[in-house]
Amino acid sequence: MKTMSTTQHRFWKFVELGIDPYLDVYRYDVDIDVKMLKNRYSYLGKGEEAQEKFSIAGRIMGLRRHGKIVFAVLDDSTDTIQLVFRYDVLGEKLWHVVDLLNVGDIVGVKGRPMRTLRGEFSLLVEDIKVLSITWRDYPEKWHGLADIEKRYRMRYLDFVYNQKVRKAMINMYRIEKSFRDFLDSRGFIEIHTPKLQPIYGGALARPFTTKMYALDRTVYLSIAPETYLKRCIVGNFFKVYEIAVCFRNEDIDAQHYPEFVQIEIYWAFADWNDMMKLVEEMISNAVKEVFGDYVIDIDRNGEKIELDFKPPWKRIPLEDSIEEYGGIKVKDKPLEELLEIARQLSIKIDDFRRGKIIEKIFEKVVVPKIVQPTFVTLFPRDISPLARPYRDDPRYAERFEIYIDRLEIGNGYSELNNPVVQYYFFKKEEELRVKYADKLSHEVEYHPMDKDYVRALEYGMPPTAGVGIGIYRLTMVLSGLNTIKDVIPFTIVEQEEFQTIAEKHQDIVAYYVEKLQLDKY
RNA sequence: GGGCCCGUAGCUCAGCCCGGUAGAGCGGCGGGCUUUUAACCCGUAGACCGCAAAGGGCGGAAGUCCCGGGUUCAAAUCCCGGCGGGCCCGCCA
Numbered sequence: 001m002k003t004m005s006t007t008q009h010r011f012w013k014f015v016e017l018g019i020d021p022y023l024d025v026y027r028y029d030v031d032i033d034v035k036m037l038k039n040r041y042s043y044l045g046k047g048e049e050a051q052e053k054f055s056i057a058g059r060i061m062g063l064r065r066h067g068k069i070v071f072a073v074l075d076d077s078t079d080t081i082q083l084v085f086r087y088d089v090l091g092e093k094l095w096h097v098v099d100l101l102n103v104g105d106i107v108g109v110k111g112r113p114m115r116t117l118r119g120e121f122s123l124l125v126e127d128i129k130v131l132s133i134t135w136r137d138y139p140e141k142w143h144g145l146a147d148i149e150k151r152y153r154m155r156y157l158d159f160v161y162n163q164k165v166r167k168a169m170i171n172m173y174r175i176e177k178s179f180r181d182f183l184d185s186r187g188f189i190e191i192h193t194p195k196l197q198p199i200y201g202g203a204l205a206r207p208f209t210t211k212m213y214a215l216d217r218t219v220y221l222s223i224a225p226e227t228y229l230k231r232c233i234v235g236n237f238f239k240v241y242e243i244a245v246c247f248r249n250e251d252i253d254a255q256h257y258p259e260f261v262q263i264e265i266y267w268a269f270a271d272w273n274d275m276m277k278l279v280e281e282m283i284s285n286a287v288k289e290v291f292g293d294y295v296i297d298i299d300r301n302g303e304k305i306e307l308d309f310k311p312p313w314k315r316i317p318l319e320d321s322i323e324e325y326g327g328i329k330v331k332d333k334p335l336e337e338l339l340e341i342a343r344q345l346s347i348k349i350d351d352f353r354r355g356k357i358i359e360k361i362f363e364k365v366v367v368p369k370i371v372q373p374t375f376v377t378l379f380p381r382d383i384s385p386l387a388r389p390y391r392d393d394p395r396y397a398e399r400f401e402i403y404i405d406r407l408e409i410g411n412g413y414s415e416l417n418n419p420v421v422q423y424y425f426f427k428k429e430e431e432l433r434v435k436y437a438d439k440l441s442h443e444v445e446y447h448p449m450d451k452d453y454v455r456a457l458e459y460g461m462p463p464t465a466g467v468g469i470g471i472y473r474l475t476m477v478l479s480g481l482n483t484i485k486d487v488i489p490f491t492i493v494e495q496e497e498f499q500t501i502a503e504k505h506q507d508i509v510a511y512y513v514e515k516l517q518l519d520k521y
Numbered sequence: 522g523g524g525c526c527c528g529u530a531g532c533u534c535a536g537c538c539c540g541g542u543a544g545a546g547c548g549g550c551g552g553g554c555u556u557u558u559a560a561c562c563c564g565u566a567g568a569c570c571g572c573a574a575a576g577g578g579c580g581g582a583a584g585u586c587c588c589g590g591g592u593u594c595a596a597a598u599c600c601c602g603g604c605g606g607g608c609c610c611g612c613c614a
Contacts, residue, residue: 010549016575047556066561067554086555103548117556137531140547142559146533149606205613223613250613251522260614348611401614408614445613470614483607484614494605507574 011508013100014133017093021106021132023515028108028131030057035078038121041113049114049124056081056123057108057131059160060101062141070098074109074123075160082122083109094128103141104134135501152485153493168479168487171290175475176243178286179263186278188239188265193228195221195245201453202226202386204445205248208258221247224468226386227453229266230415233464234456238268243471254483255407257491261471262410268462272398272414275465276315276375279402279412283373283469284309287478298405298480305405307477309373315400317378318362326365330358351436355380370403385425385447387413402469405477412467419457426450 014020032040032054041050058076068087073080085098101107111125139145144161151158159166180190198217200207202224212219225244232240243263250256267275287309288294294310316324319331328341338357342349347360358380366376377400381389384397391398398414416422429446475487485491502509513519 012575062558064557064560065554066557069555069557071557071560073558082558084556088555116558118558120556120558122556137548140532140559142547143533147528147606149528150532152606203614246614248613251611253610254608256613258613262614350611411614468614473614496605 009505009508010100010102011133011135014130015511017096017100019097019130020515021130022512025129025131028057028129029055030076030108031055033078034058034074034076034081037113037123038079038081041121044113044115044121046115046119047117050112053110053112053126054123055108055110058106060103060105060107061160063101063103071122072101074107082116082120083111084114084116084122084124085128086124089124089126090128097128097130101130102134102138104136104138105130106132106134149493152491153496155490164479164481165486168475168481169489171479172471172475172487174290175286175478176263176471178289179243179282182282182285183239183241183265186239188241188267189237190242191229191232191237191240193222193225193232193242193244195247197222197228199448199450199452201447201450202228203246203248204447206250206445208247208249223248224262225264226466226468227450229264230461230464230466231453231456233266233268233415234459234461238462239266241265252485255473257472257484257488260484260488262468263471264466264468266415266464266466268464270465271463272377272400272412272465275412275414275467276377276400277311278465279410279467279469280309280311280313280373280375283402283474284311291478296478298478300405300480301482305371305480307372307405313373313375315375315377318366318376318380319358319378321366321370321376322358322362325369326361328361328365330361353380353382353432355383359383367403367408368406371405374403375400376403384413385429386416386422388416388418389421404474407473407477408470409473409477410467410469412465415461415464415466417457417461417463419454422457423451423454426454 034056037054037056044050056074056076058074060072061075061080062071062073064071070085072083072085074083085095087095090098108129108131109123109125110127111123114122114124116122139157139161145151145154145157151162159169183190196210196212196219198219200220200223203226205223207223208221209218210221211217222244224246225242229240229242241263243261245259245261247259248256249258252258265275265278267278270278284294287296295306295308298305298307322328322330330338330341333341335352335354335357338354338361339349339352342357342361345361345364347364349357349360351357362376370376378390378396379387379399379401381387381395381397384399387397387399389398390396400412401408402410402412416425426447426449430449433446433448472484472487476482476484479487481487
């Protein structure tokens, strides 16, 4: 808003006209949405008007004033439509209202569908009701809201202005719905696991800690639902999943955010191969449902990418991929040679497990080259403490990761159901933690010992396959967005100093205190 | 944790390198225009503070160009520190 030293606030002009939406208007009868209206009257020719009247409501996104005719753009969240306000149609009184409109105001309008001489489908407005006003100026129409800081600070404006972000929100909802429908049709049920846990686990990450006053103890925010969903398997829920919020106290970048959503699926009597089939079917099915085809075109910062989700996806063992994509042989190489390869690739190694080094090399030379949906299989056993050793060679785990457009989207394996080996792996993880603790402080994470989980396995877990798929990352890839924060509805920003309208305009505060008798009741 | 970049009117930005009274477009306000599509044309206020206000006012102040210091006759501009945001690297998906 303007500073009020030279101008009366627009609000008072509405009051003069006898309009105060906060006092007068509590609802508005909408009888069609813009998308449907446009479809129904697509046949209208230039200059033609329909006879039926419709009421629609939404936000004014543009105003073009031409004297006794005004064109506006209304966004009702399904689509936008041009409104035509004509003096001769509206009459003196309503014309004053149109005169006061600003971009950002919320209105309900009633009128007849028409097509202008220039061919623009419109609503010829016969009645208008102001449902809410904006007290702040909206961004410039051409650039919209471009400042990145403001976009995250005022995400509601980002939603209004940035179609790609808006679409991503809808895409994400539809993908999740598609996953749920798909799993439901196969007999899976969703179970919500605790977000507050006494022992964190199911992934290797630094947790958030918080205080639970009821029990006077420290608890961890869930870093993954895995160990609880597998307890469900032990509990004879043989097909379970959860679309779970996970918290990991790590840094933020274009691919990571401390709070994120993933779907984890556990399927008893199946192994990793079954799970890969399920995953490629589930994701490709969702892509087809949401985007209409298995093959989709992505615009990533002007770079055109075609992604083909039609099953089956490429499968390649991790060590083979390093050779295929990077021309480097790592299979059966001694540790010293692996370290030398890492050094030449200028990879900093501070965790000297063989598998970790191979994984690093993989991330450096292979990941930036995988564009089409791909399963990378056979991960080193020593960095997979919850996975089952590969049946043909115990140096590997029956584990796969899903890569799409150079991003790790998911991770799955034949679940380790042997409580004795599970305990042994946890013990090893503990030792690693101790070994590197003083050297690296918080830099390297290991899976903590979880005896309660081991006991659950001791009651007998069937052979089971599991997978986790990052919903934000998948949505980000499918929406052509470059940073994960763009698909997260609201991200954290530091507090900022600013004044509210009430702080700036005591006269308006006084008006409402009087009108609503706020000081009396 | 390390490196780099950005912060100027409600919005989008220029000005900074090379110090000399703070700019444009959009938006606002006033006027014109009954078929526009970032409409157009004319005029105008607006960057900090205070006071007035049924109507576009009055006054202060060389003064917050994110904030605080410094250099200088003079700082939006140069230097140092901080705050906020972004990008890259390390770590987690």
